[in-house]
Amino acid sequence: VSAPVSPPDTPPDTPPPAAAPVPAPVPARAAGADTGTDTARGTRTSTDAATGAGNGTGNRISADTVREVLVDTVAEKTGYPADLVDPGLDLEAELGIDSIKRVQMIGVVQDRFPELPVVRPEQLGELRTIDQLVGHLVGEAGAADPKAPSPAAEFRSAAGEERTRRHRVELVGLPPADRLARPFPAEPVAVVADRGEPHATALAGRLAHEGWTVRRVDLSAYTDIGALEEEFAAATSGPLHLALAVLGTEPDALAAERRLTETVLFAKHARNGLRTGGAHRAAFVTLTRLDGGLGLLGTAEPEAALVGGAGGVVKTLAAEEPELFCRAVDLHPGLDADTSADLLLAELHDAASDTLEVGVDASGTRRTVTPGRHPARTASSEVDVHGAPKPLVTADDVFVVLGGGRGITALCVAALAEHCPARFLLLGRSPLDQEPEWAAAVPDADLKAAVVARLRSGGDRPDPGEAERRYGALRAQREIRATLARIEAAGGTATYHSVDVTDAGAVRAVLAGHRVTGVVHGAGVLADAPLAHKTAEQVERVCSPKLRGLTTVLGAVDPAGLRHLVLFTSVAGLLGNAGQADYAAANEALCRFAASWRHRRPGQHVVAIDWGAWDGGMVGPELRELFTSRGVRLLAPATGARAFVEQFAADALDETRVLVGEAEPLYGTRPAAAPALVARRSLDGLERDPVILDHRIGAHPVLPATFGLGWLVNFAERAHPGLRVVRARDFAVHSGIVFDEGPAGDRRMELTGGEVAGDRVVVRAAVRDDGDGDRSVPVSHYAVTLELAAEAEAAPALPVRPSGTGAADASGLYTGAAQFHGPQLQGMREILEFTAERLVVRCRLADRTVADGAFAGRAHSPVLADVLLQGPSVLGGRVLGQACLPLGIAQADYYAPLPDDRDFLLVADEPRRADGGLTVNATAVDPSGRVLVRFTGVTFVATPAMSDKFAEAVAHWQNRTTAADTLPGNGRGSPN
CATH class of the missing domain: 3.40.50.720 (NAD(P)-binding Rossmann-like Domain)
Structure with missing residues (x-):
C-alpha cells in the first residue's frame, strides 16, 4: 500500500x-446472523435511517450537509483549500483521491452520520465525484432494509507486529477431482475466446458433443480493442454457464500483454452473464499449455510463460464474485486434443471450489500452488530482524x-x-x-x-x-x-x-x-x-x-x-x-x-x-x-x-x-453456504498406501475412522473456500471400508445445502455406496454434521498433571496387541498415567500425506488424529476387558492442527458404559496446556474375536521381511 x-x-x-x-x-452477514449488536445498544432500524434519528435533529440528513463534510474531508486529505474542491471533479483523475483516501473519506462521513448506508468497495469504483457520492449516500439513506453492520464489525482481529514470516511458494500435488453429478443445467451455454488454436477447436467441439451451446470469439480477428469489447459484450449477453479463455504461447512480452488484456476484458464482460446463470454452476476458466505446472516448472520459454499471468485474473474474479467457479488450468503441451478435453471437463466437474489454479502434467498428475486457498501446508520461516544477514553481494x-x-x-x-x-x-x-x-x-x-x-x-x-x-x-x-x-x-x-x-x-x-x-x-x-x-x-x-x-x-x-x-x-x-x-x-x-x-x-x-x-x-x-x-x-x-x-x-x-x-x-471471507452437492470419489490405489496397510484389522486393511471423518471434512471445506471445520457432531461409522480383494472402486459423497447460523455454516455430509443388485438402499459408510467458520474458537486450557509414578515406554501397547497399528501409525510414546479412569500418554508422530491430502482438513490430519482414537481404545480395553474399535464421535472440536513430528499429550478419560459399549473422551494438549483437538463421547464396541484380530494384525506387521515395508517415507504415505 x-x-x-x-x-x-x-x-x-x-x-x-x-x-x-x-x-x-x-459482505453483510445473512439475515438472523449474530452481529454482536442489538437495538438496545444503538443498532439503527430502517425507520431511524429514514428520519435521521441519532444525528440529534430528528430530520433527514440533507445533501448539502453531506456534501460540505465531503468537501472539507477532501481538503483535509489532499491539502487543497476547500474552495478549490469542486464537487463535480473526478476524485481520482482530477483531485488525486485514490481508493485509500476514498475509504478514509467515507469513514469520516459515516462517523459523523452513522445512519447513512455502507458504501461497498465495488460501489466506490462507480462513484467518481463528490456529487455522485452524495447522491448515493442521501438517496440510499431511506432504504427499507436496516443498515448493514460496518465492515470493521465483520473483520477478524489481529495485533500488528514486526515479526514476519517468509513462506516458500511451491507446487503441491492434488488428488484426482471428485466429480460432481450434474453441476450444469441440461442445456448449458459456453463462450470460448481463443485465437483459432487446434486444441481450442477440439475443446469447443467436445463441449458441443456434450450438449453445450458453444459461442466462439476469434481473438485473432480483432486488432481494435474497442471492437473486441463489443464482441465480448454481445457473446456473453444472456445466461452463461462457462466462459473459457484459451491462451496460446506468445513470442514476446508485448504479445503476452495483449493476451492478458484480452483475458481481463473477457472476464469483465463474462461476469454479467455468469451471474445470471441460475442455480447451477457458472464457471470462468482460463486454459494455457505451458508445462503442466502452471508455468512454474520452468520448461516454457520465459517470455512465452508470461501468459500464465492469466491466473491473476482468475483469482481477482474469485475475490470479486465468490459465487462463481473460477479456475486457471494449465495442461502439459504434449497432451493430445482428446486427452486435453477429458482433463478440462474433469476440472469443470470438480466438486472442490477452493482450488483456483490447477496444472496437469503429461502423466495426468494434478498440482496447485501453495500458499493459497487450498489447505496444503508450505515451508515457512521467520524473518530474522535481529541477526546479521550475509548477502552474497560484493563491491564489484x-x-x-x-x-x-x-x-x-x-x-x-x-x-x-x-x-x-x-x-x-x-x-x-x-x-x-x-x-x-x-x-x-x-x-x-x-x-x-x-x-x-x-x-x-x-x-x-x-x-x-x-x-x-x-x-x-x-x-x-x-x-x-x-x-x-x-x-x-x-x-x-x-x-x-x-x-x-x-x-x-x-x-x-x-x-x-x-x-x-x-x-x-x-x-x-x-x-x-x-x-x-x-x-x-x-x-x-x-x-x-x-x-x-x-x-x-x-x-x-x-x-x-x-x-x-x-x-x-x-x-x-x-x-x-x-x-x-x-x-x-x-x-x-x-x-x-x-x-x-x-x-x-x-x-x-x-x-x-x-x-x-x-x-x-x-x-x-x-x-x-x-x-x-x-x-x-x-x-x-x-x-x-x-x-x-x-x-x-x-x-x-x-x-x-x-x-x-x-x-x-x-x-x-463471510459464512456463505454452498448448495447441496453429490459427487463421486475413486478409492483405487488407496489399498496400496503404506499408511492404510498399517491399519490392518485381522486379515485385511481397513480405512481408519479418522480417514472417514477426514473425507467428509475435506469435502465440506473444499466446497466452502475460506472456511474450515471447527466442529464435527454425531460422526458415525455405519459400515467401514475394507480393502480385501481387487480395486476399491468409487463411493458416493453427499453434502446437504448449508445453513448459516451466526458466524458458522452447518452442513450434513455422508459417504455411501451406490448399491448393488440386491440392495434397494445404498450402504452408508460414514455420516457427520459439520460446522464451518472462518476461524476456530479460542483454545481452552487443560493443565495436565499426571498422577503416575513415572513414564513408561508405550511401545508395548503396540507389540502387546493392546493396539493393532503398524509403524506408520504408532504415535504413543510414553505412558504418564494409566488407571481405570484416565490414560495420559506423550505422543509424537510424523504426519504423512495420503492420497495428496484427499482425506485431510485444515485442522484435521487423518494420520495424527488416529492417535487420538488409539489412547481411548486402550483405556476402553482395560475397562471392558477386551479389544475394542471406535464407531463414532459425539463431538469433535478443532482449535489448532495437531503438531507434525512434535510432542503433544493425549488425555483419555471419563469412560462410561452405554448400549453394550463404552464412551471415552480424548483431548490433545500441547506442552503449554493449550487444547488442540478434543473428541468428546468417542463410542467403542468390543467383540470376543476382536482381540484375536488385533493379535493377527500385530503379527503381520512384525513379520514383514523387507525394510522398505517398515521405513517411514516409503511410497505415497510419505512424511510431509
Missing part, C-alpha cells in the same frame, strides 16, 4: 509491491534497479547497500530536475500549500489536477534525492536515470558501458478498479512497466554476466485481491518468468518475492486499524527491507518464489 496512483503522464516509480488500496470488506556488483528512485524498492536497495558497497543504477520515469527556488526551503508538510499559492499568484483559480501533478513531481524529486543520499551514506554508489523502461533504445543507451551483474525489478503502476470498470488503457498502463520493463532491461544487458535477478511481485497476485485484476496478472506473469529464467540458468540467483501489504505510504491510522481488524498484519518497512537483504544469503539462493508476510488474502 502506498501513495495514490499518479496521473498517467507521471506514473510512480515504485508502487507498493503488495498494493492493497483497501481490503475488501466482508552492479545492480540495475527498476523503480528504484523511491518507495519500497528504494528502501530495500538502500538496506542492501548497508551490507555491501555495490553500485546501483536506479531507473525511474520521474524526471530529476533542479527544484525551483520558491520551493527549495519549503518543508514537505507545507509543500502542497506552497504549490497552490504559487498557482494562485498567477491570478487564476488553480486547477486541482495541475496542482496535484506539480506537487507529485516535487515530492518525487525529493524522495529520489533522499534515496541517493542514503545509498551513498551506506557506502554504496548510486546514480539515477530518468527513462521509460519500456523504451528499448533509451534503456540500452543508459546501460551502455555498464557491466551489470544484478537486476532488481520493482517498477510498476496501479490503476485499481473492479473488473466491471476495467479498461484496456488501465491494463496496459499496469502491465507494460512490469512485463515489457523487465524484458527491455534484460535485453540490454549480458544475461551470462548476471548473478542476481530479483522480481518484486505481490500477495495480490498469489492470493487475489478485488479491484486488481491487471496488477495480479502482471505479478503472476513475472513469477512464471522467474521460474523459466532460473530453469535455463540454474547457476543464477533468481527469485520472485510476493510482498504482503506494507505498513507505509498512505496507510494512516484509519487504514492501519482497518487492516488490523481484518487480521491483515502489515509488513513493517524495516522488516521487509531485512527480508529483501536475507534473500541474497546463501541459504535462500535456491528459492525461486517466496511470500514475505502472512499467507492470508487481503479480502475477507
